[in-house]
Amino acid sequence: MLKIRIEKTTRPKDLPKADDPLKFGTIFTDHMFLMNYEEGEGWHDPRIVPYQPICLEPSAMVFHYGQEMFEGLKAYKAVDGRTLLFRPNKNIERANRSNKRLCIPEIPEEVFLEALKTLVKIDEQWIPEKEGTSLYIRPFVIATDPFLGVRPANSYLFIIILSPVGAYYPEGLNPVKIWVEDEYVRAVKGGIGEAKTGGNYVASLKSQVKAHDEGYSQVLWLDGVHRKYIEEVGAMNIFFKIDGTILTPELNGSILPGVTRASVIELCKEWGLPVKESRISIDEIYEAHKNGTLEEVFGTGTAAVISPVGQLRWEDHIMKVQDGGIGQLSQKLYDTLTGIQLGKIEDKHNWTVEV
Ligand SMILES: *Cc1c(COP(=O)(O)O)cnc(C)c1O
Secondary structure, three states, X not given: OOOOEEOOOOOOOOOOOOOOOOOOOOOOOOEEEEEEEEOOOEEEEEEEEEOOOOOOOOOEHHHHHOOEEEOOEEEEEOOOOOEEEEOHHHHHHHHHHHHHHOOOOOOOHHHHHHHHHHHHHHOHHHOOOOOOOEEEEEEEEEEXXXXXXXXXXXXXXXXXXXXXXXXXXXXXXXXXXXXXXXXXXXXXOOOOOOOOOHHHHHOOHHHHHHHHHOOOOEEEEEXXXXXXXXXXXXXXXXXXXXXXXXXXXXOOOOOOOOHHHHHHHHHHHHOOOOEEEEOOEHHHHHHHHHOOOEEEEEEEEOOOEEEEEEEEEEOOEEEEOHHHOOOHHHHHHHHHHHHHHOOOOOOOOOOEXXX
């Protein structure tokens, strides 16, 4: 296996103060991981160096045609002092599925995992310890050829940076208000909706701005063909509990296959709840709301883990869920997942990986 070269900083930064709210994605640790790819040579020169700006040609392909992939996962300080990653192999597998779709060369899985562990270990003292906090890990690949033609690049840079993040909801789980978007779309089948890549996010900004202006924190996307079937939320997958059944949109080619989504499905099945991955129309949700069977709605994703939805707005209809409060299942899923991540609950599934 490729050996990671390590160059430690001689000027460590001040760690954030214990009471710093750690606004998401604003502070970065002392080190970062880099690895280059060149056609003919493959991935080479894996190294950990002091966190610093990178130098690219203005003609670097990523700036023009967006050939890039990213991932997002977290490291946690467990209650017994261990440092834990949550299902990192799922992120690594998904990264390589995204890479394939985006014509980026795949990254050897063992090098990827070793890079995550080594980097997190080196900056371990940056993992915050207050309830709900963690160290967010952002691996990404960019195309670096200085070339304005359209084709897959011949050279790439794989980078991992780390950022201590505060509790997503400083006052505990907090229901969000969601805008069901029926004008713009995020992705269509055959496009890049299944890949974790910047292009999907730039496609979503216009609608997100509109939703924010209307007082809604996130957008729920409908399918790009009929504007009828539910896809997912900004950076979360979505679940509904209707009359005791747990429903989530099936992975249809335009939805991001979330690691949290997969974990929630497994837990619900273990708890004996009926789980259905299927095509769900917004009319069905509206009907369930009208007849009183829409019991819970929640989003799932690494950042917030579980995000209860207190209100959905679709066209002129405002659907309140759980009277704007937190459902029992949402709370139980949140407590269980964060309990496993922090080593408070026995990890029967072997989901955590010690650094
Ligand atoms: C990352 C992401 C998710 C959530 O995936 P997790 O692996 O659970 O963090 C959902 N939707 C989109 C569009 C995403 O980018």
